[in-house]
Amino acid sequence: MRKDLTFLGREFLTWLWFKSEERNGTVALADGDVEVLFVQRIVLESGDGEYAETVVCNGRHCSLKEGKAALREGKRVKEARIRLSRETGEWEFTFKADRFHFQSLKLPRTAAEDEENDRDGRILERIFLLETAVSIMDKLFSLFLDRRLSPDWTAQELRRMKKWAMQDS
Amino acid sequence: MRYFSRDSDWKAIMGLLKGTLTFSRYRVAGDLPPDFPGFVNRQIRKYSFQDIARGVDEISMGWTSIENVLDTAFEYANYAQGDYLLFALRIDRRKVPASLLRIKTRQAEKEYLAETGQKRLYTDKRRDIKEAVRLELLSRSLPTPSLHDVCWCVSKKWLIFGTNSEGTAELFEKLFEQTFHLKLLPFRPWDPDNLDQAIEEKMASLERSMAIFPEKQGAS
Numbered sequence: 001m002r003k004d005l006t007f008l009g010r011e012f013l014t015w016l017w018f019k020s021e022e023r024n025g026t027v028a029l030a031d032g033d034v035e036v037l038f039v040q041r042i043v044l045e046s047g048d049g050e051y052a053e054t055v056v057c058n059g060r061h062c063s064l065k066e067g068k069a070a071l072r073e074g075k076r077v078k079e080a081r082i083r084l085s086r087e088t089g090e091w092e093f094t095f096k097a098d099r100f101h102f103q104s105l106k107l108p109r110t111a112a113e114d115e116e117n118d119r120d121g122r123i124l125e126r127i128f129l130l131e132t133a134v135s136i137m138d139k140l141f142s143l144f145l146d147r148r149l150s151p152d153w154t155a156q157e158l159r160r161m162k163k164w165a166m167q168d169s
Numbered sequence: 170m171r172y173f174s175r176d177s178d179w180k181a182i183m184g185l186l187k188g189t190l191t192f193s194r195y196r197v198a199g200d201l202p203p204d205f206p207g208f209v210n211r212q213i214r215k216y217s218f219q220d221i222a223r224g225v226d227e228i229s230m231g232w233t234s235i236e237n238v239l240d241t242a243f244e245y246a247n248y249a250q251g252d253y254l255l256f257a258l259r260i261d262r263r264k265v266p267a268s269l270l271r272i273k274t275r276q277a278e279k280e281y282l283a284e285t286g287q288k289r290l291y292t293d294k295r296r297d298i299k300e301a302v303r304l305e306l307l308s309r310s311l312p313t314p315s316l317h318d319v320c321w322c323v324s325k326k327w328l329i330f331g332t333n334s335e336g337t338a339e340l341f342e343k344l345f346e347q348t349f350h351l352k353l354l355p356f357r358p359w360d361p362d363n364l365d366q367a368i369e370e371k372m373a374s375l376e377r378s379m380a381i382f383p384e385k386q387g388a389s
Contacts, residue, residue, distance in 0.1 A: 005359040005372065072382050093189075100357055101333050105190040123186065124251060127320060130190060130329075141358045149371045165382065 009097035010045075010076040012144045017042065017067075017077050018161045019140075029139045035085040036140070039092065042067050044075035054078075071165045084136055091133040100141075105133060184331070185235060185255065185318040192329040193338055194356035196363075197321065202350065205323075209254065209349070210246055216348040217241035218259045227307065230260040230340060232348070235318055254321040258330075258341055261312035265303055273306060274299045317341065328353065 019027050020036040027034055042057045044067060055070040067077075083092045089108025096103065107129045110122070147157050184190050202208045218231030218241050234240035234247055235255045248256040277298050278290060290298075317331040319341075330341050342353045354362070361369045 003373070005375070006357070008359045008375075009357070074382050096333065099193065099333075099355070101193055103191045103333055105192075107190070120250065123255070124253075126185065127253060130320075134194065138358055145359070145368065149368065149375070162382070 006098055008145070008148075009100060010078055011148070012141055013077040013080060013095065013097040014071070015144050015148075015157075015161070016082075016140060017080065018164055020082075021164065022160070027140065027143070029136070029143065031139070032086065034136055034140075037083040037085070039081045039083050041079075041081045041094070042077060043079040044070040045078040046073065046075040065168055068165050068168065084133065086136075088132070089129070091129075091136075093133065095137070100137075102134070105130065107133075185320055190331070191333055192318075192331050193333060195328045195330065195342075195353045196356055197323075197326045197328050197351050198354055199351040201323070206246070206249075209248075210243070212348045213243055213248065213256065214241070216344060217243070227263050228260060228340070229312070230258060230344060232344075233257050233259045233316070238314075238316060252322060252324050254319075254323060256319050258317045258319060258344065259314060260317070260337065260340060261314045263307055263310045263312045265306040265310060270299070270303055270306060273302045277302050319345075327356070 016036060017038055019025065020038045025036045027036055040058065044055045044057070046053050053075070055066065055075060057067045057070075077097065079094060079096050081092070081094050083090060085091075091105065091107060093105035094103040095101070107126060110125045110129065147153060213232050216231055218233050219229065231241070233256065234243060235257045236247075238257070238259060240247070243256075248254050278295065281294075281298060282288075282290065315337075317337065319328065319330055321328040330338065332338055332341070338355075345351070345353055354360075356363070358364075359372075361372075364372070
């Protein structure tokens with residue numbers, strides 16, 4: 001039977017929150033930097049099913065303090081509103097860690113959008129922009145997994161994450 | 170749900186044409202049948218949405234064009250767009266409100282007792298009456314339609330479907346497999362199929378213990 005690795009989704013999103021606050025949220029990927037920002041809403045949870053305990057943080061200011069307090073209790077990020085920025089544009093969406101799902105994804109404004117008639121061009125451009133957002137998240141996950149599996153994980157990344165989670169601002 | 174005056178303005182859930190996008194991702198497994206374009210063209214029309222004006226089906230579903238909910242003929246293979254196949258799943262659901270079912274069943278039971286002169290109802294009879302009432306109400310209820318976009322990249326074997334709902338996704342997976350004879354695997358980047366072998370081997374040692382801070386066991 002396959003090992004259930006679903007927990008990696010929440011670990012990834014928790015790590016991504018930390019990355020969004022380290023180095024101003026800039027993460028270097030093989031195909032260029034991306035800026036990661038957590039906006040408005042973070043949902044943290046511990047346990048499963050009927051034993052689950054959930055904390056929902058809304059708004060810019062409360063989220064840090066309350067969210068970090070929840071982290072210290074062992075909760076992990078289950079869902080968050082994320083903004084990704086690159087020179088080519090800005091994407092905003094709610095990301096659901098357990099299933100790697102996207103919700104209410106806003107795409108960068110396109111040139112083709114202004115031209116009413118070019119229906120095919122508009123659709124293909126939207127699919128391309130959607131693929132870009134998806135591929136950035138996949139690359140961020142690969143980066144996370146690489147770190148997570150490295151022998152340095154505990155001594156380096158995890159140590160910095162703990163320090164970050166202890167800071168209350 | 171919003172209705173518009175033109176068929177083509179009927180906005181699907183994923184919003185491939187405009188607006189924000191909500192979707193689940195899949196890998197498409199299996200080999201494409203020979204003469205794939207011809208096969209798709211036959212099958213998508215075979216399993217297109219059929220309107221049932223009056224019936225007792227709780228769910229009716231099928232494929233429609235992505236731009237026009239009333240287009241189930243797919244002329245000129247209008248679902249084909251470059252390397253992508255774009256279409257939509259329409260699901261019409263009928264539901265009998267539980268409170269109405271309860272009231273109407275009691276009424277029917279009372280009428281049955283009055284007609285037959287019996288004092289009480291046996292369990293079997295009571296169940297039969299309830300089912301008959303349910304079917305009668307179902308046939309009179311109006312379906313609620315929903316539309317979900319499908320974007321299938323044939324060459325790269327991925328697909329996205331416009332929902333985050335597990336129930337709707339299950340219905341979609343079933344109809345997709347029935348229609349195209351291909352299997353859909355929900356995409357999770359940690360599944361072995363999506364990883365290099367070297368990473369997969371390392372994964373074996375991975376435990377559920379990131380433990381920035383350990384999860385408090387049995388905390389209430």
